[in-house]
Amino acid sequence: MIEEIAVLGSLGFFFSTLLVVMSKRFAVQMDERVERVRELLPGASCGACGFGGCDDFAEALVKDPSLLGNCRLMGADERRRAGALLGIEVKETWWMVANVRCAGGSKVLFDWVGEKTCSAASSLGEGVLACKYGCIGLGDCVRACPFGAIELRGNTPVVDEDKCRGCGLCVNACPRGVIKLIPKDAKVIIRCNSPEPGKVVAAACPNGCIACKLCEKACQVGAIKIENNLPVIDQSLCTSCGACVEACKRKVLVLRFPKPLATPHAS
């Protein structure tokens, strides 16, 4: 009995000493900041930062903290803490959100039977819609969003701006380029994507922009210019007075902030 205890005990002591020595001697040197930064990253591995995923990005961040802005998904608090950890100062700015530049309503040319994706439905000829640029509404963007921020209402995708982190995966998924990222504080947005002249748009869709320039004339501060048959808004000049929105007969322009702006997120 005593013998066994002695043998096993001494063996245990020998190996544990060995392990302790080995673990000290052959320890892998790792920057502990990598792990702590990684914990602050969102963990969606969306790839929008340009790296393979959050693990890769954390390693890159420790080497070059100026990349912090590349992650578009971090919450304001996490971003500030990560900045403190990496020793850089985090500026206050707005981030981007996805904006669907189509209100729907284009005439449908034919029934699409088969693979129910926007990409497939836009492959035959110029697609199922009379408007070559409009939203097809089969939800390629919905499937691309890692945050569940887009849902289809009827045939139009609607972005939940609280969930949207502006990663841009939906922008790439849309075969027609209907979705664009806009600054989260954009005051007036455009709900049409067709650069065709008014006559063509009017024939295809009741909701499309016909480039009538009423908005351009209505704007008191000269923030709107029609380019390529679509209004382009200089958000820095816009006072969100709503004159253009009122002037637009086809409801292409929408005022996003009838109520006072919320406080900006940190970036």
Place this chain on the structure above:
Amino acid sequence: MLMKRGFRGGVHPLPNKLTSDKKIEKAKLPSRVVIPLRQHIGAPCDPVVEKGAKVKVGQKIGDSPAAVSAPVHSTISGTVSEISTQLLPTGDRVPAIVIEADDGDEWIETKGLDPEKASREEMISKIRECGLVGMGGAGFPTHVKLNPPKEKRIDTLIINGAECEPYITADHRLMLEEGEKIIEGAKIIAKILGVDNILIGIEDNKPDAIDNMDRLGGESVRVVPLKTRYPQGDERHLIKAILGREVPAGGLPFDVGVVVQNVGTTKAIYEAVTQGIPLVERVVTITGDVKESKNLLVRIGTLFSSLIQECGGPVGNTRKVIAGGPMMGFAQYVDVPVVKTTNCILVFSEERVREEEESPCIRCGRCIEVCPMGLMPTMLVKFTRAKKPEMCLEYNIMSCDECGCCAYVCPSKIPIVHVIREGKKAVRRLKK
């Protein structure tokens, strides 16, 4: 008796060849034709006539300096009323010349060559001038096909009379009624290519055509009966079935010393070379849910609607109008013109069209069994939907011919060909 040959995979859909004993009739002359300036693979033509110009039948109205292209000709005599963008049966929008007919049917003067005396170059340029393209479906310019690169030695000419798609009988009727012209045309092609071995592949569901061509062909042109199996008419499978040679992935029949021509094209080559007649009309099978199915000799540019009316109009509520066969044809949503490659117009009523909801893949492997290219459609669908184009490439997605056998047999009704097309698009983006 010759041995019947086949290829790997394939399916055997109901033949439904309703018009195989209906003689080819001349269709009524259309009062208006829409002639697209691109009806072939390659560069579109530029118009060589202006709005308001008077044109005769066979007059060249569009041409292009590009190497891979074929001119287009007026198919009626009349006045050019507009040059505008029109829809092709394939869904593309291309510029087209619209001609309103006058009372007559005045042809331009045509002059043929004597195939015995004419040189190879003369015949090829005649074929180009007459605007010939492959009439089986793809529309590859014939003069390019007959002028293979110097380093490729061609030893065999195969005339494709397989016509494996259900419903279509245009080539079948041509072989019965214009067999002599096809044989003579084949001899002209053989002379151009400098080959002695001329074979005609015909599926064994057309015994009358096999007998007829066998009788007419004599010693010089041999008929090879083929097993009736879709897609026997795909040139790769035709070569495999007849000669046992396999066209390499991404390659062309040139690479194994073969040129394949469709019977319709062969007949057109005969007419172009010996009489100088441009490609202004072709045989189109109009069938499905119409009052009376017909094989019509149609002027190119005739609108589908007028041909359907000529067959007594649709029966029941039309759900689909398809240009081409039911397996690889294109469903139409507006009135489009017959082009050089339109071999069939199918009208399907609501009762005939089954549209079923897709259900999950049960991994039964039937698509793999039938794929004539030896691909694994089930994996291609999986990888495409998972957005993994690099894996699609590894599974040789680009070798897919989109014949549709996989989608035809799929018990879960997965639109496999649609998905594979998407996968190919993603692969092409990847390569950029």
